[in-house]
Amino acid sequence: MSGAVISDISRCLIEIAWHLGPKGINGECCENLTMPEFIALDKIFTTPNCPVQDVGYSLKFTKSGATRIVNRLEKKGYVNKIRTMDDARICCVKLTKKGLQVLESTNARYLKQFEDMIAGMPELSDSHVIQVIFAMAKSLKNGVPIV
Amino acid sequence: MSGAVISDISRCLIEIAWHLGPKGINGECCENLTMPEFIALDKIFTTPNCPVQDVGYSLKFTKSGATRIVNRLEKKGYVNKIRTMDDARICCVKLTKKGLQVLESTNARYLKQFEDMIAGMPELSDSHVIQVIFAMAKSLKNGVPIV
DNA sequence: AAAAAATAGTTGACAGCGTCAACCTTTTGG
DNA sequence: CCAAAAGGTTGACGCTGTCAACTATTTTTT
Numbered sequence: 001m002s003g004a005v006i007s008d009i010s011r012c013l014i015e016i017a018w019h020l021g022p023k024g025i026n027g028e029c030c031e032n033l034t035m036p037e038f039i040a041l042d043k044i045f046t047t048p049n050c051p052v053q054d055v056g057y058s059l060k061f062t063k064s065g066a067t068r069i070v071n072r073l074e075k076k077g078y079v080n081k082i083r084t085m086d087d088a089r090i091c092c093v094k095l096t097k098k099g100l101q102v103l104e105s106t107n108a109r110y111l112k113q114f115e116d117m118i119a120g121m122p123e124l125s126d127s128h129v130i131q132v133i134f135a136m137a138k139s140l141k142n143g144v145p146i147v
Numbered sequence: 148m149s150g151a152v153i154s155d156i157s158r159c160l161i162e163i164a165w166h167l168g169p170k171g172i173n174g175e176c177c178e179n180l181t182m183p184e185f186i187a188l189d190k191i192f193t194t195p196n197c198p199v200q201d202v203g204y205s206l207k208f209t210k211s212g213a214t215r216i217v218n219r220l221e222k223k224g225y226v227n228k229i230r231t232m233d234d235a236r237i238c239c240v241k242l243t244k245k246g247l248q249v250l251e252s253t254n255a256r257y258l259k260q261f262e263d264m265i266a267g268m269p270e271l272s273d274s275h276v277i278q279v280i281f282a283m284a285k286s287l288k289n290g291v292p293i294v
Numbered sequence: 295a296a297a298a299a300a301t302a303g304t305t306g307a308c309a310g311c312g313t314c315a316a317c318c319t320t321t322t323g324g
Numbered sequence: 325c326c327a328a329a330a331g332g333t334t335g336a337c338g339c340t341g342t343c344a345a346c347t348a349t350t351t352t353t354t
Contacts, residue, residue: 006189006250009277010257012284013167014186019287020164034340039161042153052303065341067304072340089302089349103153110157120286124279130156132271132279137159139267140166181311199332212312214333219311236320236331 020113032076036061038106040069041078041095045103049084049092078102167260179223183208185253187216188225188242192250196231196239225249 021035033041036059043058044050056066070093073079078099084090095103118126168182180188183206190205191197203213217240220226225246231237242250265273 006192006254007258009261009280010254011189012280013257013261014182014189015284015288016280017164017167017182018186020160021168035161035164036340039165042158042161045153053301062342063303064305064343067302068341071304087302087350091303107153107157110160111154114156114160117283117286120289121282124282129279129283132276133156133159133163135268135271136264136276137162139264141162142267183311200330209313210332211314211334214331215312218333234321234331238332 033102033106036069037073038103040073041099041103041106044073044079044093045095045100050094052081052091052093055093073099180249180253183216184220185250187220188246188250188253191220191226191240192242192247197241198237199228199240202240220246 039059040055043055047054052066052070053063055061055070056063059066059069061069070079070081070091074081078096080094080096081091082094084092118129121129186206187202190202194201199213199217200210202208202217203210206213206216208216217226217228217238221228225243227241227243228238229241231239265276268276
């Protein structure tokens with residue numbers, strides 16, 4: 001760590017984002033899943049009767065991008081689209097069995113990375129690190145606090 | 148946080164990567180810089196007489212991809228390519244004044260995000276969080292420890 | 295009840311980005 | 325001196341997400 005212009009904190013944040021993110025393992029989350037696809041899959045898993053747009057919201061994609069990523073997941077066999085009977089405009093996206101499996105193995109992959117990371121920082125207690133990770137995720141998700 | 152398949156830790160890691168990363172602010176790091184471009188710029192800044200390939204190494208890109216990203220930065224006016232006199236194969240990439248400026252403002256942007264994040268987690272002490280962030284970055288960078 | 299506006303989703307055209315493979319140039323090593 | 329290695333570039337390509345226009349259903353206005 002050095003350099004007057006970029007602070008160490010910035011560099012660390014980028015390092016973390018880069019390794020945890022798109023270039024973490026080898027450009028893929030797991031199997032043939034990109035990171036946005038994984039996030040989409042998780043969103044679909046946790047949202048009952050998930051409309052296509054909701055996927056877009058959680059990824060900060062346009063609705064067009066949402067359609068595209070859902071279609072891609074459908075082509076891969078991880079997801080099904082079903083029109084609702086209450087409102088024929090809405091497409092409910094549902095996980096397939098295969099989709100659930102891939103979600104499971106991706107989870108395992110992330111846990112592995114977490115364990116490797118923890119193993120590389122023996123000077124700190126695990127619970128300690130976990131506490132900070134939870135707080136960071138929560139704070140980042142909530143965004144800038146409403147003033 | 149809920150859901151039996153994806154563990155909370157995995158979800159947190161992804162949350163962190165996603166917000167710190169490509170979709171953090173609005174798809175850009177700062178100005179008109181993508182995240183890889185910013186990493187490249189920092190690499191160029193910290194490496195004296197930086198060859199094009201070195202940029203590729205730090206991004207895990209092919210040498211072709213390295214050429215492309217350096218060219219893009221050159222077109223934006225952040226960087227210059229100069230052939231070495233010792234070895235005419237090598238292109239030294241150097242930051243321009245404009246490149247330095249953009250690096251500075253991007254740094255400010257990351258610090259801001261860090262401060263916002265910290266503000267959203269008042270239950271933990273700042274130094275505490277910083278310690279964990281440094282350790283995480285270091286551990287992730289070093290990769291799986293050599294057994 | 296009819297017209298207007300809003301909502302959900304899709305699609306064609308497009309641009310950005312990184313890879314692959316082939317290629318040029320310069321250096322190195324036998 | 326020639327073959328191999330190394331640094332870099334380029335054309336073709338595929339993947340991704342956006343934009344704008346469009347269809348099809350509600351919902352709201354009047």
